Amino acid sequence: MTRAYNFSPGPCGLPDSVMQRAQAEFLEFAETQTSVMEISHRGKDFLKVYNNAVRLLREIMDISDDYAVLFLSGGATGQSAAIPLNLTASSDDTTAYIISGHWSQRSAVEGKKYCHTHIAADNTGNGHTILPSEWDVPENAAYLHYADNETVHGVEFSTRPDSFVPLVADMSSNIASRRINVSDYGLIYAGAQKNLGPTGVTVVIVRKELIRARSDVPMIWDYKNQIPAESMLNTPPTFQIYMVSLVLEWVKNEGGIDEMEKRCVEKAKLLYSCIDAGNFYTAPAQIGNRSRTSIPFFLADDVLTGDFVAGAEKEGMIGLKGHALLGGCRACMYNSMSVAGAQQLVEYMREFERKHG
C-alpha cells in the first residue's frame, strides 16, 4: 500500500496511526459489537467518545471552565452566521471584522446578514499579501473577528490582534499548531478537516458569558441550548467526533501542541528556504506575515505549473495545485504532515528547478 504525502488544503491527510486505529476498530468498536458509526449518540459508549474528545481538547489547549467546547455541524462557514447570531443581542448590534484574505472576507459578508458589521481593516489593496497592522474598532462592537491564518492567501498572524472588545478567531487552518492563551479570546472556531480530523464537524470554543439570547438563532447553532445538550440538539456527526478524539490523542502522545508547533516551524522553514533560495519559485505573502501551515507559491514560468503538480503526484505528493483564486501551487502542511514529507517536497522542488531552471 502506498500512502501519498497529502498537501491538500482540507480535507487533508490524517496520521497513519490514527487511520490504522480507526480501521482496526471500524467493524467492532470497544464492547459494542458494532461500528462506532452505528451506535446511538445518546448511548453511554458514544457519550464516552464525546466526553473524551472534549476532555482532550481542553487538556491540549488548556481551556478553562469559563469556556464551552462544542462540536457542531455546518463547517466554519456555518459559524460565520452562528457567531453574530449568538454573540449579539439583536440585528441592531454592531460587530467588527478585520479583512485579511478570502476567508475573513467571506465571514464579514455572511455576518452582515445578521447585524451591523464594521470593517475595522482591509488589506484588499495589497492583494492580501500584507496583514493589516492597525484596525479601528467601534467602542460598542460585540466582538472583533479575524482569521488567524488565511488558507488561500497564505498570511498568518504571528500574534493575536490587540483588541479591547472580545476577539473571535477563525483558526480553521492553524488550530493546535501553536500555543495560545485561550483566555485572550472570546471565541475560537475551526472546521476540523485540517488540523483536527475529517470534514463534517466544527469545533467552537466560546466564553460562556458572551452568549446572548437572540431568538432567531437556528437550533443547531444555538450555543446556549447546545451547551447543556452537549452538542446534541440534533444527531451530531458521531464518526467525525470519534476521529477528532483519535487525532487529539495522537497530538497528546506526540508531545502536545509544543511539539506540533516545533514541527510546524521546521516544515515551513524548509519550504520557504527552498522558495527564497533563487528566482525560480516565489511566495506572494510578505516575510513576517507568512503562513506556517498553508503556503501558496508560484513558479517563475507558469507554463511549468501543470508539469510540476503532475510530476509531484507521480512521486507520491498530492494536493499541490493552487487555489482557483490565486492559481500557481499551494502546499498545506498541517499537523499530520511529517517533517519527512516537507523534506521530500523540497527535494522534488530543487530537482524540478535543476531540470527546468
Ligand SMILES: Cc1ncc(COP(=O)(O)O)c(C=O)c1O
Ligand atoms: C480559514 C478558513 N476559514 C473557513 C473555511 C471554511 O470552512 P468550511 O468548509 O468548514 O465551512 C476554510 C476552508 O478551507 C478556511 O480555510
